[in-house]
Amino acid sequence: MKQWQNILIKILWSIAGAALIFLFVIAWKAKVAKKLSQIQVELVGETTKALFMDENEITQILKDQGVVKGTIVERINLTSIEQDLEKIRWIKNAELFINNQQLLEVKIQQRIPIARVFTVSGSSFYIDDQGWRLPLKQLTVLRLPVFTGFPTDQDNLSAPDSLLLKEVLFFSNTIKTDSFFTAQIAQVNIGSNGDFQMVPSLGDHTVLIGSVDNLADKLNRLYTFYKKVWVQSGINAYQVLDCRFDGQIVALKKGMEPIQYAPGMMPFQNSALATMENGVSSMDTATATIIKDTLKKVVPIVIKKEAKIVENKLANKPAVKVVANKKSTPVKINKQIKKKDNKLNNKSFINKKKSAKALMPTKITSKNNNNN
Known part of the structure; x- marks a missing residue:
């Protein structure tokens, strides 16, 4: 009896499962048969x-x-x-x-653009925070930092151009997190060597950034200069701010010309004059003439002295006679000793007696004084 009950229960569960599947299929067919509202x-x-x-x-x-x-x-x-x-x-x-x-x-x-890049040919494109290049198609006005001087507008970039685009992306993402430089940076120029130069929105000057290495530190130093020096001196007092050197800002005021060096003539650099003269030849004629004038070798002035050897005959000279009531003048003896290697020959003084160079006249007392 129990065996029949177990069989009946299994049959009922099978019928219920099949019914559920049938209802699900009907519901699905009813849904897919519906249309988009x-x-x-x-x-x-x-x-x-x-x-x-x-x-x-x-x-x-x-x-x-x-x-x-x-x-x-x-x-x-x-x-x-x-x-x-x-x-x-x-x-x-x-x-x-x-x-x-x-x-x-x-x-x-x-995709949200973070910068606009202009190529050397004049075309431009956007880049987003992941480096995707986006064509120019905008429905709203976008205020973004502008990079100029990108070498190519091709979709397939070479290895150097791809690396440069990554540096542009890194530069854009860095200033994106800073509200001050987001407003201050109006344009960033890319040099032929890959260095970056910043043109600010406020102020008539150029900021030399160089490479993107330690970019956050360079911007921090620039912000400190703006805050402590630039505002007090005037926003148009400087023409160049150089951030390329570690731990400092090199500022050039307006009206001053930067120091220019010939190839191989950097300050505190030991280099031969011949090497520097060769480096000048690659420059233009006007600049080369000026620099060559500064590269002339300084010839030391040699004063030739004709040393006359005078035999020392003081030992054989008789004593100077003193005549009364006459003024006597001491005899001047000119001695010029020839030096060898800037050292005196000390052997000439060995076993030689010292003699007086001149005999002073004796004091003669007058008779009038004695009578008094």
Whole structure:
């Protein structure tokens, strides 16, 4: 009896499971047979403002793929539509789903540009915080730092150009986090050697940044200079601020010319004059003439002395006779001793008696004084 009961229970559970599956299939078929009631597009992410694409343009893209109001839900491939939308450069992420009211919700996350880059040919493009190059297509005015002098506008970048673009991205992300420099930096010029020069929004000067190494420290030093020196001296007092040297800011006031050195003639550098003269030859004629004048070798002035050897005959000379009531003048003896290697020959003084150079006249007392 119990065996029949167990069999009956299993049969009932099987019928209930089959019924549930049947009802689920019917419900699914009823759902997929329904049509879209509406399409809703929403911009999400850091900003909901339409930068490159708005809701109408997204709706038009869906319409081109056959997704419109009244489309049968079963015919919509959500995954394929998401992949197609993410191929658009201005779209960072796309999510689509259909709710129970047959409403197609489309959530679009835009790529947000952080800088505008101008190439040497005059074309330009945007870059976002991940380094993606975005074509110029904007629906709103964007206030972004401008980089000029990028070497190429090709999509496939070489290794040096790709590295330079990463440095531009690093520079942009660094100033993005600082509200002061976001407002102060108006333009950044890229030199032919890859160095960066900053043009500020306020002030008539140029800031030499150099490479992006220790960029945060360079900007901190520049901010300190602005705060403690620049404001007190006047915003237009300087023409160049050089941040390339560690721990300092080299400022050049207006009206002054920077010190220029010939190749190989840096301060405190030991270099031969011949090497410096060779370096001048590669410069222009006017500059080379000035620098060559400063490179002339200084020839020491040698004063030739004709040393006459005078034999010392003082020992053989008779004593000077003193005559009374006559003024006697001491005999001047000129002695010029020839030096060898700037050292006196000490051997000449060995075993030689000292003799008086001159005999002073004796004092003669007058007779008148004696009588008195």
